[in-house]
Amino acid sequence: MRFLVHPSREDLSLPTILYALGDPVRLQMVAELAQASESEEKMACHDFLVGEAVAKSTLSFHFKALREAGLVRMVPQGRRMQVTLRREDLEIRFPGLLEKILLTYQQK
């Protein structure tokens, strides 16, 4: 099984987080994950609505960018890859930031 690197909570960096969210596709992915986490729904890579509009390879690239920035956690579950938003880590590291960005995204 591939080993997936996730930065620790302490290593989350503000410019890196902003850079990762500075792309329309990634922003939508994070918004979908936030919505899923509110309804305690589990998401796998192929569940994303935004995935219908972009190539699979593009989506993989964006998942990697989000994971390496520390926004999402990716855990292999058999043949699926479960994806969760690292909401708690982000909230502890940068209180209120992600929620503010998501709210701004919804109101745009």
Added chain:
Amino acid sequence: MRFLVHPSREDLSLPTILYALGDPVRLQMVAELAQASESEEKMACHDFLVGEAVAKSTLSFHFKALREAGLVRMVPQGRRMQVTLRREDLEIRFPGLLEKILLTYQQK
């Protein structure tokens, strides 16, 4: 005189703003501008403290990125280029967002 393009308030885009702030040098530039605007100080391109740590050409590149994203306004004043943060436009377009990011930056 060179004509400098600035996007209109209505054209400011959330991912573009986040992308522009997703770089440590640009984030520091915006933080310096925010501090200057609070003390109603006028800043020119060569006034930035961050400019001491990076090459002039790098700084020019970052100014262009900030201007094109709609974060700063650049106005030629004789031989100087005056730079101001588009705080009001950003506040109207994305209420509270820039302030939250700046607060997070200061607390980091």
